[in-house]
Amino acid sequence: MGSLISQIATVTVMNIRSLPRRLWMSLAMVLASAVVVAILLAFLAMAKGFETTMSSAGSDRVAMLMREGAAAELNSVVTRDQVNLVEDLPGIASDKDGPVVSPELYVIVDGIKKSTGTEANIPLRGLDSRGMALRGNVQLTRGRSFTPGTNELIVGEGVLREFDGFDVGSEVRFGKNTWRVVGAFSTGGNVFESELWADAKVIQSHYNRGSSFQTIRVQLQKPGDLQPLQQGIDADPRLNLDVQTEKAYFTSQGKQLQYMAIFGRVISFIMALGALAGALNTMYTSVADRAREIATLRALGFSNFSAFCGTIAEALVLAIAGGLLGSAAAFLFFDGLNASTLGGSFTQVVFRFEMSPELFVQGAMLALVIGFVSGFFPAWRAARLPVIVAFRQTT
Amino acid sequence: MSEEVLFQLKGVSKSFVKGKEEISIFDDLDMTINRGEFLAIMGPSGSGKTTLLNMLGGVDQPTGGEIWFNGERIDRFKESQLTRWRAHNIGFIFQFYNLMPMLNAARNVELPLLLTNLSKAQRRANVETALTLVGLNDRAKHMPSEMSGGQQQRVAIARAIVSDPQLILCDEPTGDLDRKTADEILEMLQLLNQDHGKTIVMVTHDPAAASYAKKTVHLDKGKFVQREVAA
Numbered sequence: 001m002g003s004l005i006s007q008i009a010t011v012t013v014m015n016i017r018s019l020p021r022r023l024w025m026s027l028a029m030v031l032a033s034a035v036v037v038a039i040l041l042a043f044l045a046m047a048k049g050f051e052t053t054m055s056s057a058g059s060d061r062v063a064m065l066m067r068e069g070a071a072a073e074l075n076s077v078v079t080r081d082q083v084n085l086v087e088d089l090p091g092i093a094s095d096k097d098g099p100v101v102s103p104e105l106y107v108i109v110d111g112i113k114k115s116t117g118t119e120a121n122i123p124l125r126g127l128d129s130r131g132m133a134l135r136g137n138v139q140l141t142r143g144r145s146f147t148p149g150t151n152e153l154i155v156g157e158g159v160l161r162e163f164d165g166f167d168v169g170s171e172v173r174f175g176k177n178t179w180r181v182v183g184a185f186s187t188g189g190n191v192f193e194s195e196l197w198a199d200a201k202v203i204q205s206h207y208n209r210g211s212s213f214q215t216i217r218v219q220l221q222k223p224g225d226l227q228p229l230q231q232g233i234d235a236d237p238r239l240n241l242d243v244q245t246e247k248a249y250f251t252s253q254g255k256q257l258q259y260m261a262i263f264g265r266v267i268s269f270i271m272a273l274g275a276l277a278g279a280l281n282t283m284y285t286s287v288a289d290r291a292r293e294i295a296t297l298r299a300l301g302f303s304n305f306s307a308f309c310g311t312i313a314e315a316l317v318l319a320i321a322g323g324l325l326g327s328a329a330a331f332l333f334f335d336g337l338n339a340s341t342l343g344g345s346f347t348q349v350v351f352r353f354e355m356s357p358e359l360f361v362q363g364a365m366l367a368l369v370i371g372f373v374s375g376f377f378p379a380w381r382a383a384r385l386p387v388i389v390a391f392r393q394t395t
Numbered sequence: 396m397s398e399e400v401l402f403q404l405k406g407v408s409k410s411f412v413k414g415k416e417e418i419s420i421f422d423d424l425d426m427t428i429n430r431g432e433f434l435a436i437m438g439p440s441g442s443g444k445t446t447l448l449n450m451l452g453g454v455d456q457p458t459g460g461e462i463w464f465n466g467e468r469i470d471r472f473k474e475s476q477l478t479r480w481r482a483h484n485i486g487f488i489f490q491f492y493n494l495m496p497m498l499n500a501a502r503n504v505e506l507p508l509l510l511t512n513l514s515k516a517q518r519r520a521n522v523e524t525a526l527t528l529v530g531l532n533d534r535a536k537h538m539p540s541e542m543s544g545g546q547q548q549r550v551a552i553a554r555a556i557v558s559d560p561q562l563i564l565c566d567e568p569t570g571d572l573d574r575k576t577a578d579e580i581l582e583m584l585q586l587l588n589q590d591h592g593k594t595i596v597m598v599t600h601d602p603a604a605a606s607y608a609k610k611t612v613h614l615d616k617g618k619f620v621q622r623e624v625a626a
Contacts, residue, residue: 006509017497296493299454301482301510387454
């Protein structure tokens with residue numbers, strides 16, 4: 001066993017040291033696997049960033065009530081009467097001002113994307129100070145909050161990054177109405193930063209919503225405990241509402257865009273096939289280049305298994321080097337990159353690409369697969385090549 | 396003193412198929428190599444001498460007949476058995492040295508010892524002994540590219556003897572060397588045969604090289620046509 005390990009180690013070291021003889025072919029294999037890993041990581045980082053943005057927005061201490069059957073805030077309608085009834089339901093936390101309930105509006109306005117110069121949808125949320133207090137992590141980063149009853153709005157940091165014309169102090173026009181941007185806010189990088197916030201009553205007026213809202217957010221007495229609220233809703237036929245935690249809502253919204261990760265994997269798989277073809281060529285060339293050395297070692301008594309392992313090891317080293325290069329490139333170019341895409345409510349969600357150790361592990365696994373598959377068949381040839389044939393080919 | 400048989404070929408034949416034609420290299424070849432012999436095999440190109448050497452070294456298999464080594468029939472060995480057998484019994488010396496260009500002289504010589512259970516210190520000692528024997532201990536750290544052809548062949552000889560094999564097989568060992576260097580290498584082989592009792596089989600075109608051997612056989616068209624024993 002010790003002898004076999006010595007053989008494999010020696011053959012591997014020899015193969016690695018002989019790489020300069022095949023410098024360009026080897027570099028091509030490194031680059032091919034680097035590109036594939038970088039592309040996979042870019043897509044996964046995009047999906048991960050989007051998922052994080054969506055899931056971090058939701059809290060399980062907040063319940064969302066929407067019209068029965070509504071899949072998203074945009075599709076829901078809630079009347080003022082229903083809001084009043086909800087305020088009396090059990091299971092809702094209270095503070096000095098009474099039950100913590102935030103009826104909210106959610107309408108779509110246009111903005112111009114900095115990256116493309118094209119129009120895209122931005123959500124304009126109508127809420128009041130209770131809605132902001134309910135979220136807990138709202139921080140004004142610039143300016144001040146809007147004054148109730150006025151055409152003032154505050155802008156999420158994500159909108160500021162991705163869209164033109166929302167600087168604090170500027171005026172923006174949506175339809176017939178002109179709004180003044182008086183402040184900017186952060187919610188820790190989650191989906192709310194992709195929104196504009198203004199007074200709910202002003203939005204009701206400008207968008208002819210009467211006294212209706214679209215959602216009701218309430219703070220639960222016990223995080224995640226929807227049962228008292230659900231029982232109250234079930235007991236009152238006027239409350240044709242669905243209830244779920246805010247966390248569950250955003251998690252389901254985030255899952256609608258899992259196609260990004262799937263698409264990334266499909267693209268990476270197709271590219272990996274191309275990289276494999278190149279890598280196979282590199283490794284077959286390597287075996288041909290080392291034929292005399294392989295034959296000599298086998299004539300000396302080295303096992304064909306050591307020739308096999310040495311070739312596989314060479315392929316793995318090259319592919320892993322490519323994987324590391326691709327990971328580094330993905331980290332440098334994509335980690336923290338701002339982007340926006342269409343969310344579940346047909347509005348732009350601003351998010352950051354997010355690299356994580358799990359993604360790097362996936363990149364490393366892909367590199368290992370490329371290395372193993374591209375090394376396997378040439379290694380098999382190296383191991384099975386009759387010693388005498390190798391001598392004839394090279395002398 | 397009776398001579399001890401090391402190798403015996405009985406009715407060995409070797410042929411290969413080219414297209415629809417079967418080409419015979421040997422047919423019904425008999426041969427005996429005694430322990431301690433220094434045998435030169437001569438013959439024109441295509442006479443089958445390298446094929447014969449490859450069969451003696453277990454890197455090629457006969458299509459018929461029997462090959463016995465030390466009382467053991469090796470032509471029936473599987474590939475893995477032959478590999479182990481070569482590691483324990485055979486040292487190879489090639490025309491073009493076949494050193495590993497990325498390893499220094501000492502590491503090249505050490506290669507056959509990696510197939511044994513010797514410790515690192517024991518391996519180092521054996522490598523030093525072998526390099527000293529071929530007069531290259533001071534070149535242990537040199538890479539093959541830093542050495543002359545003669546020095547590289549001496550490293551190859553050190554590699555062939557380092558694990559103390561019973562038989563050394565040489566394929567045109569001086570074919571790539573000038574006369575003076577070739578003579579030095581042949582004297583070294585002679586020394587290994589006479590002073591260290593190594594059995595040596597050498598394939599060569601060169602009558603001057605063959606003159607260093609105790610016995611010479613001439614092969615032509617797969618048959619031994621002449622046998623000479625040195626005076």
